[in-house]
Amino acid sequence: MDAFRDPPAAREKVLHSFRHRLGNIPTRGSSFFIHLSELCPVACEHCMYSSDLERKSDKVALSRRELEDAIRFISESSSQKLNITGGGEPFLKFSSILRLLETVEVPRIEIVTAGHWAMSPKRTARMMRQIDEARSRNPVNPELLLRLSIDRYHLNAPRPVRIEHYGNVLRCWSESRPGFAVGLRSIQPDMGTVDRMIAKEVGAGVERVDDWNRLLVLPGGMTVPLTFNVFRRSGKALRLTEDHSGATKTIREYYGPFESRPGNLSLATAVNDAIRGEYTASTGVAVTLNSDGTFWIFCGTAPDRRLLLEKQSFAEAVAYFFEDPITHLLVDEGIWALSDLVMEMDPRTHAGALAKNDSASLVDDLLAPDDVRLAVTLIAAHRQVTRDRATVDAEHPLARMLADPAADMARMCRDTVLANRESR
Template sequence: MRQEHLAEFFADPTAARNDLLAAFRHRLDRLPTRGSSFFIHLSELCPVACEHCMYSSDLQRKSDKDSLSEAELEEAIRFITESRSQKLNITGGGEPFLKFSSILRLLETVDVPRVEIVTAGHWATTPKRTARLIGRIDEARSRNPRDPDLMLRLSIDRYHLNAPRPVRIEQYGNVVRCWAETRPRLAVGLRSIQPDLGTVDRLIAEELGATVREVDDWNRLLVLPDGQTVPLTFNVFRRSGKASRLTEDHQETSKSIREYYGPFETRPGTLSLATAVNDAIRGAYPPSSGLAVTLNSDGTFWIFCGTAPDRKLVLNRESFAEAVAYFFDDPITHLLVDDGIWALSDLVMDLDPAVHAMALAKNDSASLVDDLLGPDDVRFAVTLLATHHLVTRQRATLDAGHPLAGPLADPRADVAGLCRAVVAGRRGA
């Protein structure tokens, strides 16, 4: 295969990729049959409107569909239950408490062993209101025959405390004190950003009369006066969404995502978040035989850190098995699930260093795959490389009629070099 021949396919990379996917046949005996973590975003809106929000959330609608309808929520519950996920994360996109009835419906019906709700805590305005809402959450969980473990996790950092509609330190205190006094059958945890290590932990400890105990580089424990403990974990600072406009970049006070995820790699240099149970507040991302799934508030869903941006589905009565089969009809999913996001990162760095640099600069695992695969020619090149890898290892085939079937089955073909040259030529390099 010559560079000139391959370049012809890059004239329309999207069409060429679609043709390749139509001819691609994986040879896996069995696809994953269950979920690991299932992330559901109930709303894209948020009243707090933090200046560092990775989703750029506020109370302005950014799409025609900012939340799931009642019927769609019931469909989502069916899909989540069918996935047999190990954990449900009610999180992301916006503030889930804006859809409080949806939270209650999920808690009382989903068949998962563990649930985590991520919230800004803006609703904890008074001790009485805080107790009422936590009580309703606990009651909904208790109605669930599965009796899932439940954690309420509050985001606390300088941006929440100084937002257009700030969450006051007293409101975080309301939640922790209510939990400590009423002893509901749920856990409470806090999550912050690494630049605020040593600051927000001190502030909330003073509010509660607690002490701070160090666990490791990322985790602290608040030890309350009665001896009960509340975990506080510090994540990296993400420079995506609104944070990309901040003048402060925190490069000296926050580690990179590669440094953060290093301890969670299944083997050195291999990180597959598509097969991890997100449990950051307990300091672990344990591997799973299942797949992490994200369901957005507009009904789109995908394998988290395992799906190319043009392969996302819309919730529409498909079974979990049918959805997984669709995702695995893309060789990029095999790459991300088998070898992880660093393998994709390395491929794109070789193909287009500028795209790679812009994607990594965000320091955000949630947007990394979409950013790395944003340019259609890079996405097609990665498809070629992933296909070549699978076919030459007899883990996939291409229909004989496809014009690249022969070259992509040749283990001696320098597909990486050819793709690099073609992409560079398209950039004028």
């Protein structure tokens, strides 16, 4: 097809001509992920973000004004849950955490941290008290979970989080009994190791919940959930010499039980909370806001389609994302639908993306080649138009083909991309 002579330009022409039907897009959020900093003092060797204290961009954190814009945007999204996590260590921006806790209008909040700040019982108690006080000032009285990451890499990092630091948090929590919960997160290869270590540190028992979850039973009866996740081979982990392939499931195996139907997993329209043992389908979209102010639909946005948070409304932002047929594909059919398409047209790209075992980078990696991104755009647009969910302007050179139910768009795009690979 002539469109593949200049894939980026051809994709832009499709985006300018594609008209979705407004009634087919979400009007609210499900989970909202906010990354407060790209820096982290722990610098784990397996970090999916390759985070340490070295700046990797000109902008490593949201400004005070941007944080206020983010609070407005999150509250406007009516998301079910705010996740303060990712990118780096959120406790480096502790004042921003407190501001979010006391103002954002969501029913549930989760803070994910390495726990490096819990170096002494006194400091731990002070910071946990500030967290509880900030949460209690929030008019919507959100449910809060403070979740600490614990695994061999945190314990052996350049600036390690020692087992007694985790102990400080659990002891302080059980003694002060604040109005929020505490949980732990680890990796599947460390199952049976770190759970025993922390249990010994605080004198707790360990109970099995299911394949991925354990429960620490503290002296006095209070319980702390410990969730084990797959091991992700992205970021710094790509440089590790250790091979965990035999000790961890793949993301497809991990998420399989949560598919709405076999092969259909849409992380963009679901709330995933393994600590609760729940995976609840939602009519909303999950949004990630990075520390540089860019944001996107999680597992629902092509890598060239991210937005910068300014004064736009949540509805305006969602409408922008759904101007891209790829977003419809990812939200309606899920990441495995994209994965299967790319596997047929570009097996090498597909293999490299799946090898990372990381859902957070999967879409970006699968859609990295320009011609693959154009091919998926055309396939997704064809599906939307022929299902009467969208139209393409008649002036577009491919308008007739995109509206033809008999056109085998997937085959044509696959053959074109494969031919491109063979000619290189």
